Amino acid sequence: MIAFLFDQYKDYPAYLIALEFIAVVFGVISVLFAKKNNILVYPTGLVSTILFVYILYKFQLYGDLIINIYYSIMSFLGWYLWSKTKGGHEEFPISTISRKEFVISSLIFLITLTFVALIYYFFDKFTHWTAYVDALTTGLFFVGMWLMAKRKIENWIFWIIADIISIPLYFYKGLTFSSFQFILFTFIAILGYREWKKYLQKTI
Template sequence: MIEFLFAQYKDYPNYLIALELIAVVFGVISVLFARKNNILVYPTGLVSTILYVYILFEFQLYGDLIINFYYTIMSVLGWYLWSKTKDGAEEFPISTINQKDFLISTLIFIITLTFVVLVYHFFDKFTHWTAYVDALTTGLFFVGMWLMAKRKIENWILWIIADAISIPLYFYKGLTFSSFQFILFTIIAILGYKEWKRFLQKTI
């Protein structure tokens, strides 16, 4: 069983394995902070996303690289938005999406999907089913990160769907540690949705 799960790592440089483990640990810590509505989600998340940008470049997984580059930018934006206050209260508290948020989210998804497809075609990487799944999850993750930066509870729904899809996808790609990370992400996302929903019910 161990051989089946981790055999691919025997051909990887030790430094890449170490970087992936560090990225996984900080990624999990970041999502735990997100569940608790804690602004530390962003500085810890930045460590993970920056490391993944490098790792995924080495593995030529351009769709996932784009995701993590975008995460890095959105983490800076989210950090700024979550730190803003108005009259002593959070300017962007936990809330649900409105029609404008939905339209922006739909636009982000379509633009992202189109962009990733073009990138894969440019690098001649649209030759396997994983590229299509990668394009889909990229779109979902982009919208999820945007909604998280705006503290919209629906971000968790997108994380749950995209994380669950990513579990077998990352294992197939040869990143077993990252696959295990997405198992944790899926569980934490479910718990995060429930926790944010309880918070919303208290404020109504």
Template sequence: MIDFLFSQYKSYTSYFIFLELTAVFFGTISVLFAKKNNILVYPTGLVSTLIFVYILFEWKLFGDFIINIYYSIMSVVGWYLWSRKKNGVAEFPISFMNRSDYFISSIIFLGTLLFIALIYHFFDKFTHWTAYVDTLTTALFFVGMWLMAKRKIENWIIWIIADLISVPLYFYKGLTFSSIQFLVFTIIAILGYKEWKKLLQKQI
């Protein structure tokens, strides 16, 4: 079982393994902070995404590479939005999506699908089924990160769907630690949705 899960790491350098484990650690800590509605979700997440930018560029996984560039940018944006207060109260509290949010989410999703498809086509990387799945998860993650920055409770539903797809995808890609991370993320996302729902009920 151990050999089945981690045999591919025999050919990886210790430096690469250390980087992936560090990124996974900070990514997991970040999601736990998100579950608690704690602004530290962003600085810890930024460490993880910047490391993954390097790893995924080296592996030429362009969809995931672009995801993490976007994550890094949105971590700064989300950090700013979550820190804003009006009369001592958070300017962007937890809330449900409205019509405008659904419209913008749809635009982000479709726009991302088209953009990533063009990137894969340009680099002639539509040669395997993983490229198509990668395009889908990229679009979902783009929407999820935007909704989290806006503190919309539905962000957790997007994360659950995208994380579940990413578990087998990353294992197939040979990134077992990252695959396990997405499994943990799925569980935390389910708990996060429940916790944010309770916090939202207290706000009303």
């Protein structure tokens, strides 16, 4: 079983394996902070996403690379929005998505899907089923990250769906540690949704 899970690492440079492991650890820590509605989700997440930008570039996984560049940018935005206060209270507390935000989320998904498809087409990477799944998960993750920056509870739904899809996808791509990360992300996202829902029920 161990050989089946990690045999793909035998040809990888040791430094890339170490970087992936560090990125996974910080990614998990970041999601745990998100679950607790703690602003430290962003600085810890940035360590993970910046490392993954480099790792994914080396593996030529452009869709995933784009996701992590976007994560890094949105982390700075989320960090800023979560730190804003008004009258001694959070300016952007946990809330549900509005009709306008639903429309924006739909546009983000469609634009992202189209953009990633064009990137894959340009680099002639639409040669395998993983490219199509990659485009789908990129769209889902983009929406999830934007909704998290806005502190919308629905962000967890997008994370859960995309995380579940990513578990076998990353294992197939040869990134076993990352695959395990998405298993943890799925469980944490479910718990995060439940915790944010309890918070909303208390504030109603």
